[in-house]
Amino acid sequence: MKIGHILLFVSLLAGLGRPVAFAQTLTPEQARTDINYLKRKLDLLHPGMGYYTPKPRMEQLYDSLYNRLTAPVDYWAFYHHVSPLVTALKDGHTNLNHRKNYIGKTTRFIPFYIRPVGEQYFISHNVSADTTLVRGTELVTINGRTIADLHRELMEADHSGSDGDNLTGRRQWSLVQFADYYAAWYGSADSIKITYRLPNDTLVRYARLGCLTLNRFRATVQRRYPQEIDRRPNLSVRIVDTLTHTAVLRVSTFMGIKKNGPFQWAFNRRLKRAFREIREKNVQNLVVDMQGNGGGIVLNSARLLRYWMPKPFTIMQHEEMKRAARNELVTRWNPFSALNFSLQYKAAGVDGFASRSSRRRYRPRTKTAFKGNLYFMMNGASFSAATTVLAKTLDAGMGTFVGEACGSAYWGDFAGHFKTITLPNSHLQVRIPLKKLTHAVVADRANGFTVEPDFKVARSYDDLLSNRDYVLDYTLRLIREGVVARQPIQPIKARPLQASR
Incomplete structure (x- = not known):
């Protein structure tokens, strides 16, 4: 259970700055102005x-929320009031966030990570002052509410990382980032009251625990669990079984290695080195670890696919945006933005624009192509461009998928470019995707709304206690037994994909 890449993700996204006053009351007119602006x-x-939730239902929900704003409302209540309109989109790329600097250096977080085993929840990493809360301690309640109840509410409050009615992304992130989700939804607190059961004990105990700032939380994790911090670089290769010639390729993100690298050359160079190493070490079974990979740049996902796709391929069937989105990409301060837009997009009827390069074809690698057995470790946090890789591989009839269903839809998603809007009075922020990306895949080859695992694997209590990489263990067992779920198939003519209703 590596923890290097999950240290308070939401709070980092929200930014670290000076705290602002929590108290703010909106008049009914201000609140209505904000929700109208958002809509x-x-x-x-x-x-x-209207894609996942029909437009009439969205209009009905908006009218209900708007008409209930008849009295002054404080900031916190308004944040909760607006949330259903955003979550009703059922789009994992659309996020409602607090105003700038609301989550800051003084925000205090629940002092542990929790992980589920079946229907129960257990402490996996404890950073509180009470060191008796060892790994495997069952967490029963926080401030009088059961963990199952809290988890359910947090899953419903935020659809980030999970498209449509798929639950795996919401379940994964709301647990991996439980402390962040809790602070964002319920607020910062100096302390919490918990009830719990120690390992091998039926007695329900009570404790009050102090909550920690981000800096103290991170420092304590690094001090108490130094061996469990994931320091593997992206695209690293690790030989895990010499007898079966098996290696793990860790693909933690498709974001660029260098933030300002427009052509993603650094990512491409590291990818080439990885597959040269795979070839030189005569790897015959390659485990591609995409657990927790939240996506990134589609170009980089295409580059990875080139190393095993059997024939030339395209990533996207269509890339489309609404007409108003042009104004977000063409700016006055950049005299070249209008020319760049016209080179990349063309008018698509009266409703919007379509990408000129969405059907770009990629040629498979030759010398460094991987010809052995492919296994993919995935979970609900395998999202966006990570799902693109999984969907294209499944469409090609390749790979054995292990773990749990990924977060995005097999057909594609809403991403590409984004606009973050700030509501004028509350200053809540909403990130809105501008493009609809439709994968170049055949609908009949889907194994579910998302990409579903061929072998679903869940954590056991022993896995939790030993910090075992249980998905990898299961995958290695499949390899030793010679289990392969599918082989490449011949392409057939695609038909349009539709969303599940």
């Missing part, structure tokens, strides 16, 4: 309005 921006920009 108008969603209608203008979001390419998925």
Whole structure:
């Protein structure tokens, strides 16, 4: 259970700055102005309005929320009030966030990580002052509410990382980032009251625990669990079984290695080195670890696919955006933005624009192509561009998928470019995707709404206690037994994909 890449992800996204006053009351007029502004921006920009939730239902929900704003409302209540309109989109790339610097250096977080085993929840990493809360301690309640109840509410409050009615992304992130989700939804607190059971004990105990700032939380994790911090670089190769010639390729992100590298050359160079190493070490079974890979740049996902796809391929069937999205990409301060937009997009009827290069073809690698057995470790946090790789591989009839269903849809998602809007009075922020990306895949080859695992694997209590990489253990057992789920198939003519209703 490596923890290097999951240290308070949401709070880092929210930014670390000076704290602002929590108290703010909006008049009914201000609150209505804000929710009307949000709805108008969603209608203008979001390419998925009406896709997962029918438009009449969205209009009904908006009217209900708008009409209930008849009295002054404080900031916190308004944040909760707006949330259903965003979550109703069922789009994992659309996020409601607090105003800038609301989550800051003084915000205090629940002092542990929790992990599920069946229907129970256990402490896996404890950073509180009470060191008797060892790994495997069952957490029963926080402030009088059961963990199952809290988890359910947090899953419903935030659809980040999970498309449609798929639950795996929401379940994964709301647990991996439980402390962040809790602070964002319920607020910062100096302390919490918990009830718990120690390992091998039926007695329910009570404790009050102090909550920690981000810096103290991270420092304590690094001090108490130094061997469990994941320091593997992205695209690293590790030989795990010499008898079966098996290696693990860790693909933790498709974001660029260098933030300002427009052509992603650094990512491409590291990818080439990885597959040269795979060839030189005569790897015959390659485990591609995409657990927790939240996506990134589609170009980089295509580059990875080139190392095993059997024939030339395209990534996207269509890339589309609404007409109003052009104004977000063409700016006055950049005189070249209009020319760049016209080179990349063309008018698509009266409703919007389509990418000129969405059907770009990629040629498979030759010398460094991997010809052995492919196994993919995935979970609900395998999202966006990570799902693109999984969907294209499944469409090609390749790979054995192990773990749990990924977070995005097999057909594609809403991503590509983004616009973050700030509501004028509350200053809540909403990130809106501008493009609809449709994968170049055949609908009949899907094994579910998402990419589903061929072998579903869940954590056991012994896995939790030993910090075992249980998905890898299961995958290695499949390899030793010679189990392969599928082989490449011949392409057939694609038909349009539709969302599940």
